[in-house]
Amino acid sequence: MPDIAEIDKRYVWHPFTQMRDWVRGDAIVIESGHGVMLRDTEGREYLDGVSSLWCNVHGHRRREIDQAIIDQLGRIAHSTLLGLASAPSALLAERLVRLAPRGLTRVFYSDSGATAVEVALKMAFQYWRQRRRGPRPGKTRFVALRHSYHGDTLGAVGVGGIELFHHLFQPLLFDAHFIPSPGERPARGVTREQHLGRCLEELEKLLRSRGGEVAALIVEPLVQGAAGMLVSPPGALSALRRLCDRYQVLLIADEVAVGFGRTGRMFACEHEDVTPDLLCLGKGLSGGYLPLAATLATDRVYEAFLGEYGEFRTFFHGHTFTGNALACAAALASLDVFEEDRVLEKLRDRIEQMHHQLRTRFAPLPHVGETRQCGFMAGIELVQKREPWTDYPLEKQMGYRVCREARRHGILIRPLGNVIVILPPLCISEEDMDRLLEGIFQSVRTVTHGSQTEQRKGRRKGKREPS
Numbered sequence: 028m029p030d031i032a033e034i035d036k037r038y039v040w041h042p043f044t045q046m047r048d049w050v051r052g053d054a055i056v057i058e059s060g061h062g063v064m065l066r067d068t069e070g071r072e073y074l075d076g077v078s079s080l081w082c083n084v085h086g087h088r089r090r091e092i093d094q095a096i097i098d099q100l101g102r103i104a105h106s107t108l109l110g111l112a113s114a115p116s117a118l119l120a121e122r123l124v125r126l127a128p129r130g131l132t133r134v135f136y137s138d139s140g141a142t143a144v145e146v147a148l149k150m151a152f153q154y155w156r157q158r159r160r161g162p163r164p165g166k167t168r169f170v171a172l173r174h175s176y177h178g179d180t181l182g183a184v185g186v187g188g189i190e191l192f193h194h195l196f197q198p199l200l201f202d203a204h205f206i207p208s209p210g211e212r213p214a215r216g217v218t219r220e221q222h223l224g225r226c227l228e229e230l231e232k233l234l235r236s237r238g239g240e241v242a243a244l245i246v247e248p249l250v251q252g253a254a255g256m257l258v259s260p261p262g263a264l265s266a267l268r269r270l271c272d273r274y275q276v277l278l279i280a281d282e283v284a285v286g287f288g289r290t291g292r293m294f295a296c297e298h299e300d301v302t303p304d305l306l307c308l309g310k311g312l313s314g315g316y317l318p319l320a321a322t323l324a325t326d327r328v329y330e331a332f333l334g335e336y337g338e339f340r341t342f343f344h345g346h347t348f349t350g351n352a353l354a355c356a357a358a359l360a361s362l363d364v365f366e367e368d369r370v371l372e373k374l375r376d377r378i379e380q381m382h383h384q385l386r387t388r389f390a391p392l393p394h395v396g397e398t399r400q401c402g403f404m405a406g407i408e409l410v411q412k413r414e415p416w417t418d419y420p421l422e423k424q425m426g427y428r429v430c431r432e433a434r435r436h437g438i439l440i441r442p443l444g445n446v447i448v449i450l451p452p453l454c455i456s457e458e459d460m461d462r463l464l465e466g467i468f469q470s471v472r473t474v475t476h477g478s479q480t481e482q483r484k485g486r487r488k489g490k491r492e493p494s
């Protein structure tokens with residue numbers, strides 16, 4: 028057996044990874060998976076606590092999805108959607124339109140969350156240039172929320188609001204407007220409701236003065252995942268929808284992370300009965316099996332692109348693997364499992380189990396600043412001190428250290444800075460969920476207690492130094 032870790036370190040450049048640390052570290056090489064478990068080449072088993080980067084839904088090697096892919100392989104793996112149709116992509120589009128918020132009627136496929144967002148941005152831009160009821164070519168700009176994350180291609184980065192990831196690329200980006208996010212921690216003495224009011228006021232002020240230049244507002248409905256699971260208060264999404272309507276701005280809902288059951292409903296927009304003009308889907312769309320994404324549009328948007336060929340209203344955009352047959356077959360099977368296993372119904376107990384433990388066990392820990400949860404996605408924010416709120420410096424890598432410690436408990440999780448993310452596959456059992464939470468609890472305690480001791484030692488050392 029070749030030494031895969033060695034080969035990896037020699038040749039692979041990993042995403043979001045300081046490669047100098049990576050090549051010095053001990054790489055886990057995943058060989059197989061089953062249900063919520065991953066197994067490495069050493070035969071060790073780990074619970075997949077972040078659903079293989081938030082995408083796995085029904086567990087690994089789910090029989091029905093495996094079989095659907097095998098059956099599709101017996102026919103064809105891939106043929107293009109440029110000039111041709113295929114059964115899996117057509118049937119999946121029909122199914123998605125039936126499931127999605129009412130009014131979204133057309134499905135444009137791509138292959139990652141970022142590309143679904145690029146498609147939505149370009150569609151919104153082009154829509155205003157050529158809509159039938161009076162084109163508005165001046166509507167070229169986008170509004171996004173602070174702390175937002177929509178993927179890593181340049182258009183998506185252009186509407187991204189995470190300093191650490193996005194700032195460097197500023198000179199390459201188009202100029203978006205950013206407004207405060209309803210999910211961010213309000214300033215001291217400001218309630219969440221007051222903060223929401225201020226966010227809406229700020230958006231309204233912007234749209235009143237500059238709405239004529241704005242093509243669309245893009246949001247992650249309910250939860251800003253990559254920002255550290257920032258949960259917006261109820262009513263935020265529907266209020267944003269109303270403002271978009273009032274000022275004739277399209278609403279793009281990026282449900283790449285929150286779609287497919289994560290918030291307890293199939294789509295997050297359902298919680299507030301909102302239909303966006305464009306809806307971005309990815310990650311869990313194929314059950315987390317294969318790269319597949321989709322951008323859904325309303326008739327109103329779609330019809331602006333219709334005309335004689337020579338009018339050049341066509342949406343000139345596509346990817347080689349758009350509507351890949353294997354991925355669409357996996358997605359259809361995943362949607363079947365949702366129905367047959369009554370996944371969302373059963374999930375309620377797991378959501379409650381998570382909620383109970385976050386509240387009663389994690390929240391009281393001295394170095395937990397806040398626990399946040401929406402449906403089946405949660406974040407635990409570690410802080411040096413809660414009162415007054417004092418962040419751990421990022422260089423201390425507290426989140427990363429907790430995740431490293433969790434490995435010793437047979438758990439694989441990945442942090443977002445100082446936030447520990449808990450996002451297991453929706454199919455996790457009560458016992459596995461207990462095991463996951465217990466392992467994370469112990470890891471948080473060990474690492475933060477260790478850091479307290481370090482701090483104390485540091486203080487003592489600091490005192491001695493001057494003498």
Ligand SMILES: Cc1ncc(COP(=O)(O)O)c(C=O)c1O
Pocket residue numbers: 139140141142144176177178179247252253281282283284285309310
């Ligand atoms: C809300 C949101 N949009 C877009 C993306 C990008 O998806 P992908 O990594 O598949 O390009 C992500 C990824 O985490 C996401 O959370």
